[in-house]
Amino acid sequence: MIVAEAPGKLFVNGEYAVVEPGRHAIIVGVSKFIRATLRPAVPAEGSTVSSPHFGSQPVPVLIEGDLVSIEAPGAELVRECIRVVVQLARERAIDIAPFALEIESELDDESGRKFGLGSSGAVAVVTVRALAQHLGLDVDDEAVYRLASLATIELRPAASCADIATSTLGGWVHYASPDRLAVRELRRTRGVAASLSDAWPGLVLEALPDPSSTVLHVGWTSAPASTAELVGTLHAGDWRSSAEYARFLEESDRITAALVVAVRSDTVDHALTAIRDAEANLEALDELSGIGIRTKALKALIAAARSVGIPAKTSGAGGGDCGIALAPARNEALDAAWRAAGIEVLNLHVVPHSRVGVREHG
Structure with missing residues (x-):
């Protein structure tokens, strides 16, 4: 069993500037988490994903080549995160072993109130982390950030991905957003593996020390x-x-x-x-x-x-x-x-x- 966790985020500064490529922000990861639990699945049963947002029962994840399908409202981000990891595995000639993925959230309370802590970024990070670990992909924190960002940019090209940076690193984070259109084009022309190694124009991703006086x-x-x-x-x-x-x-x-x-x-x-x-x-x-x-x-x-x-x-x-x-x-x-x-x-x-x-x- 694999358990991946990612914190929510709050901006300290730069929340509007960082939507512009190359502009900077400082963000903190805070003590409410998204958690993904992944277990190997029986091949005959295929892969599934579970979340309170997708209903009470596990939803099948259909994987055919580089294509991924999840027939559940609101599952688009999870689908894209699975797809980008699957594409990386294919490029590295790694088989896609079936899995059962369960996603849980602490970022809202029992009554469903949302506090603006960046749940989509944390969901992207834990999905990528858990599946990459399951498939035996060797990915460090920056690769996790890049994979989750590639998935997010497919759906929302204007997204700064600052929440992804913070949910990846935790703590105090210094971040500058990359040129997302250039990043999306890089994936389309060079593939996912090259997108992990090639430069992303404008990107700064830095974990800062935790200050004791503040x-x-x-x-x-x-x-x-x-x-x-x-x-x-x-x-x-x-x-x-x-x-x-x-x-x-x-x-x-x-x-x-x-x-x-x-x-x-x-x-x-x-x-x-x-x-x-x-x-x-x-x-x-x-x-x-x-x-x-x-x-x-x-x-x-x-x-x-x-x-x-x-x-x-x-x-x-x-x-x-x-x-x-x-x-x-x-x-x-x-x-x-x-x-x-x-x-x-x-x-x-x-x-x-x-x-x-x-x-x-x-």
Whole structure:
């Protein structure tokens, strides 16, 4: 049996800049997981996949050559992840041994509430990890990231794949998105194996040390947001060619670089300054674009944190979901201020790099 785990993610900075190829972000893996359990299957029964999202019974996975079919609503990402691993195995002349794959999620609660922690990226990572391990493919973390990203880009060419990077590495991650159109063309012209070895223009994938002087606080507004919808609105704006947007991107990259230095040096004051700057930069983008990053509830989250002297900002697409704050220690006054403002304090912490990957094999 193989068990693969991947954490959810939260952006610290760069959530809108990173949709542009070569732009940078800093993200953290947090303590809610997607888990994939894979067992060898009897050849006569064929391969199956199970998930609460696909119904109560295992769904057949039909594999014919490089083609994969899963007849279940919402199974497109899992299908593409299986397909990219199958293609790699075929290129390496490895037989596809049948399997029973089960996917479980902690990224929403018992009532089905979603917190904006990047479940699709984590699902892609655990599917790739588990199946690659099952087939005996020798893939390191960067190869897992690349395989999961290749699958995602087939479905959503504009996806930054930052969630995949974070679910692959865990901990604090410095990331810059590759040119996804170039990556997709690379796969189509050179194949999957070459896509693992050839350069991806713009890509930065770096695991940062876990800082001991900085504690992440997470608040939830009780209003789930659609990342695809908000980022789609961003891409549709004529203002993306404006000087103001160019200044936003440059400032976002400057802040991310400052955060990377602060994390590496474990300098909490510099990290807090960067969060203040990041919040102001996103406010400027929201005013420029009018896409609604900062909802009334998220503004209340930021104001409540400021009232107790702690910098906070939206995390991810905004429009709902989560806000974050950094502090030198766990701050009960911040938690109380958030609750008084109607913000739910989430019991999340940054997951160390050592906590992700294949957890069990035997």
